[in-house]
């Protein structure tokens with residue numbers, strides 16, 4: 001499986017990092033070794049002093065497809081979960097300044113904790129899904145899909161023009177504002193609506 005991630009999909013997050021608003025989705029990949037499941041702890045890597053949490057809704061692909069049109073995109077994902085796109089912000093800033101790829105900052109081991117998934121029936125209105133992240137019991141990030149620049153169907157269609165989607169692939173759909181550094185001992189809890197679906201510790 002592969003993890004496809006979308007950057008800069010929420011305007012207020014673009015503003016907090018002083019990035020430019022994209023004219024098409026910003027896309028990057030994480031390998032399967034980035035995946036953390038079953039509330040496994042995240043081990044803070046030693047190569048970064050500034051690992052940021054980015055809470056994101058995650059689509060699970062249920063059918064192989066490429067060159068998908070947006071009006072058919074909903075047929076290609078059947079579940080939504082929540083995950084953290086961990087980012088070594090210090091490394092990413094260096095790489096961005098040099099015009100180099102982001103993988104060392106975004107795709108390292110354990111950089112993609114993911115919750116269990118909820119079926120689409122759970123989401124009568126995909127354009128208004130609340131989600132968020134608590135760190136040590138305090139809200140750090142709260143988002144709603146109405147604030148996305150590119151919606152789920154647009155994203156699935158867009159990435160399928162570059163990468164064949166396969167069953168089990170995951171798409172991270174971008175983070176709202178409020179990203180910040182984590183430290184050893186932090187407890188992260190990610191929510192969809194009122195439900196805490198992901199709960200793990202930084203070690």
Ligand code: MG
Pocket residue numbers: 005006007054056085174175
């Ligand atoms: Mg992200």
